[in-house]
Amino acid sequence: MLIPIHQQAERFFLSRHGSSWVPGYLAERGFDRSTQSRWHIGYAPADWRALTNHLRRLGFSDTAIESSGLARRTSRGTLIDFFRDRAMFPIKDHDGTTIAFIGRSLDAEPRYLNSPQTPIYRKRQTLFGLHALTPSRPLVITEGPLDAIAVTLAGREPLNGLALCGTALTADHVPVLTRSHDLSHIVLAFDGDRAGRAAATRSYPLFKGICTAEAVTLPTGRDPAGILGEDGAEALAAILTERAVPLADLVVDAAIHPWQRSLDYAEGRIGALRSAGAAIAAMAPHDVARQIARVAQRLGFDHPIVTEAVTECLASHLADADFPAPLTFGGPATRLKGRNPNERSPRGPTP
Secondary structure, three states, X not given: OHHHHHHHHHHHHHHHHOOOOHHHHHHHOOOOHHHHHHOOOEEEOOOOOHHHHHHHHOOOOHHHHHHOOOEEEOOXXXXXXXXXXXXXXXXXXXXXOEEEEEEEEOOOOOOEEEOOOEOOEOHHHOOEOHHHOOOOOOEEEXXXXXXXXXXXXXXXXXXXXXXXXOOOXXXXXXXXXXXXXXXXXXXXXXXXXXHHHHHHHHOHHHHOOOOXXXXXXXXXXXXXXXXXXXXXXXXXXXXXXXXXXXXXXHHHHHHHHHHHHHOOOHHHHHHHXXXXXXHHHOOOHHHHHHHHXXXXXXXXXOHHHHHHHHHHHHHHHHHHHHOOOOOOOOOOOOOOOOOOOOOOOOOOOOO
C-alpha cells in the first residue's frame, strides 16, 4: 500500500508544479524546465490538507496515509499534510520506485524537509539519485538534492550526483553504493563550511579499505547548486576537478588544526606531529606515504621522524588492542622515542 500512495503523491505534486513558484525559482538557479521534468520535481501546495484529501478521494484510508509519512496528526488528532508549500524531490529506489520525498521551502525553516522513516524508507540506507546512476561515471556525494542535480549538469566529464537524505554519511550507505555502482572511486562535495569539512573527514573510515576517496574543497560558504546558479556549469566542473584532493588530506589537516596557533613553538609542533601520526597510523596503506610527506613539509620534520611517530602510534594502537588500558577522557597517550617519562609534557593546543 505504501508504494501506490507514493506513486499517487508524486503524480499529485507534478500536477501542481506548473502553477507554482517552483519552475521560475529553479530556472533562475540554473535548473531549466527540462531538468525539472527529468528529475520529476513537483510542488506541494500550501493548503493544510490538499494531498490528504486527494489521497482520500482515491480510496486510501487515513491509517495508510499516516503510515506513509505523507501526513501527520495534529495535537487535536486532525490529519494534515506533512509537506506544504515546498518544491518536491522524489526519492527513488534503484529501480525508480518512489519511496519518499525531500521538500525544499522557498524561505521557511527548515529549508529541507525529509519524509519520516517508514517501512519502505530508511534515511541511513538511502541516497537521492540512486535511480539515475550511469555505470561509467564517477560518484559524487553531496548534501542536498539540488547539489546532486547540479553535479550531473556540470560540464566536462559527466558525473553521477548523489545526495544524503537528512542524515550523515554512515556505514549503512556503503553496501547501498556497492550494490548500485562499481565503487572504485568516490568524491565527497559537501558544503564549504566547517560542518561540511568535518562531515567529509568523518567519512574517511567508511571508504579507506574499499576505494579511492577524494574530497572537493569548495569555497567557504558555497555549495554545488549555488556555484551552478551563480557561475555556471563550466565553473562548477572546474571546481569539482581542480579542487579535488585525497580525503586523507582533510583527515590529517583536521588532526593538525587544533595545534595551528602553537606551531611556532617546538612543543606545539611535537603535539601536532603526535596528532597527525595517530591519524596516519589508522589510514589505508596507499595513503600513508603522501601524508608522511605532507606532515614533514608542513611541520618542518625529517621524513624519518614523521615515519617513526606514525610507527609508534601504530604500535601503541596494537598494544592497546591486545591489553586494553583504562578509558580516559584524553584517549590513549602516545610518545616519541627517547622521551624522558619524567619530562614535563608539552602544553596542549591553544583553544
